[in-house]
Amino acid sequence: MQVLRRRRPRLLVLTGLAALLLATSVGPPAAADPHHADPLQRRVDAILDTGVVGVSAEVTSPGTRTRSVARAGVAERGTRKPMPPGGRFRIGSATKTFTAAVVLQLVGEGRLSLEDTVERWLPGVVRGSGLDGSRITVRQLLQHTSGIPEVLPEIAALNSADGYRAERFRTYTPEELAGLAGLAGPATRRSEDVPTEAAWSYSNTNYILAAMIIREVTGRSWDREVEDRIIRPLGLSGTSTPGTSPFIPGPHAHAYAAFGTGAGKGPGSGIDVTVLNPSMAIGSGAVVSTTHDLSRFYAALLGGRLLEPAELAEMTATVPAPGMGVSYGLGLGEIPLTCGGTYFGHPGELLGYRTWAGITRDGSRTAVVYATSDGGPDTQQAMRTLVDQELCGAAALGEGRTG
Numbered sequence: 001m002q003v004l005r006r007r008r009p010r011l012l013v014l015t016g017l018a019a020l021l022l023a024t025s026v027g028p029p030a031a032a033d034p035h036h037a038d039p040l041q042r043r044v045d046a047i048l049d050t051g052v053v054g055v056s057a058e059v060t061s062p063g064t065r066t067r068s069v070a071r072a073g074v075a076e077r078g079t080r081k082p083m084p085p086g087g088r089f090r091i092g093s094a095t096k097t098f099t100a101a102v103v104l105q106l107v108g109e110g111r112l113s114l115e116d117t118v119e120r121w122l123p124g125v126v127r128g129s130g131l132d133g134s135r136i137t138v139r140q141l142l143q144h145t146s147g148i149p150e151v152l153p154e155i156a157a158l159n160s161a162d163g164y165r166a167e168r169f170r171t172y173t174p175e176e177l178a179g180l181a182g183l184a185g186p187a188t189r190r191s192e193d194v195p196t197e198a199a200w201s202y203s204n205t206n207y208i209l210a211a212m213i214i215r216e217v218t219g220r221s222w223d224r225e226v227e228d229r230i231i232r233p234l235g236l237s238g239t240s241t242p243g244t245s246p247f248i249p250g251p252h253a254h255a256y257a258a259f260g261t262g263a264g265k266g267p268g269s270g271i272d273v274t275v276l277n278p279s280m281a282i283g284s285g286a287v288v289s290t291t292h293d294l295s296r297f298y299a300a301l302l303g304g305r306l307l308e309p310a311e312l313a314e315m316t317a318t319v320p321a322p323g324m325g326v327s328y329g330l331g332l333g334e335i336p337l338t339c340g341g342t343y344f345g346h347p348g349e350l351l352g353y354r355t356w357a358g359i360t361r362d363g364s365r366t367a368v369v370y371a372t373s374d375g376g377p378d379t380q381q382a383m384r385t386l387v388d389q390e391l392c393g394a395a396a397l398g399e400g401r402t403g
Contacts, residue, residue, distance in 0.1 A: 092348025100331025211283025255352025
C-alpha cells in the first residue's frame with residue numbers, strides 16, 4: 001500500500017488487497033460499547049467508532065443454517081435512517097473472485113487453459129510498458145504475477161472531488177482502460193516464447209483483461225457470463241453486474257469519499273459518491289451485492305458447487321504476496337487466523353464502499369462486513385479483526401442473534 005501511495009498520493013480507491021491488508025496480525029479492535037452482550041454487535045460498533053457512517057455484517061454457518069447479523073450507524077449522513085437490512089453495495093475487489101470462478105469454469109469445460117497467453121485471446125492488446133502479451137499467461141493475470149501496471153490512477157472520478165463530479169457518469173470500454181494502463185504501444189521484442197513469472201504485484205488491470213478474455217472465449221459479455229454462471233444458478237437475488245449504470249438498485253446506504261482531504265476528521269467526511277458508473281472496474285470491482293449473497297457465494301465456491309475439484313484446487317493454490325502477510329491464489333486470498341490456520345476470502349473497496357468477506361477452509365463458517373465512507377487504517381484493521389474473530393469463534397455461533 002505504501003508503494004502505491006508514493007506513486008499517486010491522491011489515489012484513494014484500490015479495490016483490493018493492496019489497499020486493505022495492512023498488517024500480518026490482527027490487533028485489538030477499536031473501543032466499543034462494553035454493555036453490548038452480542039460479540040458481533042460489539043465488533044460492528046467498533047468499526048463504526050473508527051469514523052465511518054454505517055456498518056453491516058453477517059456471519060453464517062452453512063451446515064447448520066445459522067445466521068447472525070448486526071448493523072450500526074445510518075444509511076445516509078445527516079439522517080436517522082438505519083442501515084438497510086439486506087442493503088446492497090459495491091463489493092469492489094471481491095468481484096475478482098467472481099471473475100476468476102468464471103475463467104476456471106471455462107477451463108473445466110476445455111474452452112480455455114490457464115497456460116494460454118494473453119496474446120492468444122487478445123492479440124495486440126498487451127505490447128507496451130515493456131510487456132509482451134505472448135509471454136503472459138491467463139494464470140498470471142488471475143494470480144497478479146503478470147507485471148501489468150495498475151490503471152486506476154488514470155481514472156479521474158476516483159482521484160479527486162472535481163474529477164468525480166466531472167466524470168462520475170463516464171463510460172470506459174475495456175480496450176480504453178488497457179490503453180490508459182499503458183499496455184498499447186510498439187511490440188516488445190521477446191527473447192523466448194516461454195512465459196516468465198513476474199513478482200507478485202496487485203493490479204486491477206489484470207482482471208479487466210480477464211473480463212476481455214471471457215468475452216473472446218464465450219462471445220458474450222463478462223456481465224452476462226457472471227449472471228448466467230453464478231448469480232442466477234445460486235439465486236443471488238441481491239447481486240448484479242450493473243454494466244454502465246451509475247445507480248445501485250434496491251435498498252442501499254450512501255457512500256462518501258473525502259479524496260484525501262478530510263479522512264479521519266469526522267464520520268463520513270467528504271462528498272456523497274453513491275452515484276458512479278462502474279465501467280472502469282469491469283471484471284475487477286463492479287459487482288453489486290449484499291452480505292447475505294456474498295456469504296452464499298463463498299460457501300458455494302468453497303463447497304464445490306461452482307467448480308470441479310481440479311479447478312478449485314487451482315484457485316486455492318497460493319503464492320506469497322510480499323509485504324501483505326497473506327498469500328494469493330486465483331482471485332482468492334489466503335489469510336492467517338490469529339487462532340491458527342487460515343481462511344479464504346477477499347477484501348474490496350470502491351469509492352466509499354469497503355467490504356471484507358471470508359470463509360473458513362472447510363466452508364463451515366462465513367463472515368462478511370461492509371462499511372460506508374473512507375474510514376482509514378483503524379477502519380481496515382477493525383474490519384479485518386471482525387472477520388478474524390468471527391471465523392475463529394465458530395463454536396460460539398449460537399451466541400449471535402439472528403435476523
